[in-house]
Amino acid sequence: MPPSRALYRRERSPMSGLGRRGDALAGLSERSFDVLVVGGGIVGAGVLLEATLRGYRAALVERNDFASGTSSRSSKLVHGGLRYLARGEVGIVRDALRERANLLRRAPSLVRPMPHVFPLRSQVHRLAVRATLTLYDRLGSHPAHTLVSRDEIAARDPDLARLAPFGAARYHEAQADDTRLVFATLVAAVERGAIVANHIAALRRRRWGDRVRTALRDERGGATIEVEARCVVVAVGAHFGDARADFDWRAMALRPAKGIHAVLRVTPRDANVLIRSPRDGRYLNTLPWHGHVLAGTTDTPASREEIDDPRPSAEDVAYVLDAVRPLYPDSDKRVRAAWAGIRPLINAGGATTVGLSREDEIASPEPGVLAVAGGKMTTYQAMARRTMDLVDRNIGRRRASEEAPLDDPLPPSEKRLVSDAPFTRGELEAAARDGMVETLDDLLTQRVGITLVAPDAVREHARDWAKVVAPILGWDESRVARETEDVRTRAARFAPP
Numbered sequence: 001m002p003p004s005r006a007l008y009r010r011e012r013s014p015m016s017g018l019g020r021r022g023d024a025l026a027g028l029s030e031r032s033f034d035v036l037v038v039g040g041g042i043v044g045a046g047v048l049l050e051a052t053l054r055g056y057r058a059a060l061v062e063r064n065d066f067a068s069g070t071s072s073r074s075s076k077l078v079h080g081g082l083r084y085l086a087r088g089e090v091g092i093v094r095d096a097l098r099e100r101a102n103l104l105r106r107a108p109s110l111v112r113p114m115p116h117v118f119p120l121r122s123q124v125h126r127l128a129v130r131a132t133l134t135l136y137d138r139l140g141s142h143p144a145h146t147l148v149s150r151d152e153i154a155a156r157d158p159d160l161a162r163l164a165p166f167g168a169a170r171y172h173e174a175q176a177d178d179t180r181l182v183f184a185t186l187v188a189a190v191e192r193g194a195i196v197a198n199h200i201a202a203l204r205r206r207r208w209g210d211r212v213r214t215a216l217r218d219e220r221g222g223a224t225i226e227v228e229a230r231c232v233v234v235a236v237g238a239h240f241g242d243a244r245a246d247f248d249w250r251a252m253a254l255r256p257a258k259g260i261h262a263v264l265r266v267t268p269r270d271a272n273v274l275i276r277s278p279r280d281g282r283y284l285n286t287l288p289w290h291g292h293v294l295a296g297t298t299d300t301p302a303s304r305e306e307i308d309d310p311r312p313s314a315e316d317v318a319y320v321l322d323a324v325r326p327l328y329p330d331s332d333k334r335v336r337a338a339w340a341g342i343r344p345l346i347n348a349g350g351a352t353t354v355g356l357s358r359e360d361e362i363a364s365p366e367p368g369v370l371a372v373a374g375g376k377m378t379t380y381q382a383m384a385r386r387t388m389d390l391v392d393r394n395i396g397r398r399r400a401s402e403e404a405p406l407d408d409p410l411p412p413s414e415k416r417l418v419s420d421a422p423f424t425r426g427e428l429e430a431a432a433r434d435g436m437v438e439t440l441d442d443l444l445t446q447r448v449g450i451t452l453v454a455p456d457a458v459r460e461h462a463r464d465w466a467k468v469v470a471p472i473l474g475w476d477e478s479r480v481a482r483e484t485e486d487v488r489t490r491a492a493r494f495a496p497p
């Protein structure tokens with residue numbers, strides 16, 4: 001049974017494990033750390049937790065809100081990656097499958113099994129897909145794949161049957177709530193002694209004996225402080241190259257790639273059906289997500305402007321719709337939201353970003369500093385372990401790591417905010433109270449998550465929801481008005497172009 005709203009009033013939610021921002025700022029200015037992590041996406045959160053599990057005094061700063069970058073704009077798949085197998089990247093796939101099993105076990109409320117359906121176009125295609133999936137199973141994908149005949153599909157799903165003249169292969173991956181996974185990881189770290197603060201930008205660094213001093217600016221209050229650490233781990237995703245914070249290291253020359261998703265207001269199937277783009281033959285996902293279909297993605301080189309402000313173009317959305325139309329014929333009229341993220345791909349050469357490996361890179365561009373990028377959400381814990389192995393070597397290991405369970409910090413409650421998406425008033429109130437919320441956008445986009453699905457509802461109800469949380473956050477009328485205005489402007493950017 002989901003907990004009732006009364007329970008939320010009485011008890012603090014697991015999100016309270018994040019701590020209070022004021023306490024975090026005080027802790028940052030008073031203490032010196034073993035490890036300072038810059039960047040509050042999934043990679044930074046993973047490094048922070050691993051550092052804490054190994055007994056280091058660790059802190060993390062994020063210049064916007066936690067998980068406001070690529071880590072909330074992914075396809076939400078925790079997967080081995082069939083595409084990489086087709087390119088012969090067997091080692092990456094084996095590692096990712098191991099991490100998938102790991103996350104399914106450690107974070108069952110956030111990472112759930114997701115069946116995949118691969119329509120088969122021809123006899124040759126059928127043989128090729130079977131061979132790939134047999135290898136996938138051998139590398140550790142469970143349960144093993146099965147084949148479904150065209151007749152079986154036609155009996156249940158005529159639209160899908162038209163795409164599958166030779167039947168379909170059914171196999172399994174997992175689907176995560178990517179944003180909540182970041183928060184669960186941060187909460188697990190803070191519960192073990194770490195400090196985290198959002199809206200704090202890391203600026204320049206200077207060497208101080210065997211330490212590194214990093215200037216931090218409070219993006220809300222404007223104050224600047226300096227924090228001392230034995231090691232700084234920079235996990236800023238696609239933002240390497242940002243000269244403002246001295247992250248323009250040659251060792252981290254990435255080739256960032258933009259990917260977009262469209263959220264369709266249609267009845268989802270119970271599986272991710274893989275759809276082939278008629279334009280270039282790439283496969284796109286059509287995932288069930290919050291009662292909608294999450295369709296994507298694209299893969300195009302990202303410009304400097306797009307890295308700072310990724311947005312889908314009308315052409316990006318048209319590419320996705322061209323692919324999904326055979327499965328969802330009226331999808332053109334059903335686009336409720338569209339948003340973009342930037343993959344921090346390692347520059348491995350080649351003409352297009354589609355061919356680049358998702359392998360990660362950990363570099364030491366200057367003494368006392370490690371930079372980590374690339375990889376994917378699925379492998380974030382493995383990246384964190386390897387990063388911390390290097391930290392261990394530099395500053396001496398404190399203790400062996402252990403496994404930390406990861407729980408959804410905002411468990412579901414009953415009363416919905418809107419009738420056609422499963423976001424609740426209980427989540428809204430609990431996140432406002434416990435979730436280090438600075439702005440209405442933090443609350444609706446990164447904590448509750450409704451903006452990515454229903455930006456129309458956010459624009460319509462922003463004021464009502466701001467009033468609900470105003471007593472919790474101590475907002476007066478003018479603050480409610482300002483936050484409402486700001487969140488409406490931001491939500492408009494999630495509306496289809």
Ligand SMILES: Cc1cc2nc3c(=O)[nH]c(=O)nc-3n(C[C@H](O)[C@H](O)[C@H](O)COP(=O)(O)OP(=O)(O)OC[C@H]3O[C@@H](n4cnc5c(N)ncnc54)[C@H](O)[C@@H]3O)c2cc1C
Pocket residue numbers: 038039040041042043044061062063064065066067068069070071072073074075076077078079200201202203235236237238239242245257258259260297298340341342343344373374375376377378379
């Ligand atoms: C379209 C798309 C689909 C994807 N799908 C999947 C998928 O299905 N499965 C999967 O496993 N992976 C997927 N990925 C990859 C995955 O999302 C990324 O690899 C991962 O989220 C990167 O996390 P990160 O922490 O490195 O970057 P980010 O999440 O971008 O975090 C970096 C953070 O650093 C902060 N920052 C920058 N500069 C500073 C500074 N000076 N001070 C403080 N903070 C700073 C930024 O604000 C940002 O929040 C996908 C990626 C994209 C784009």
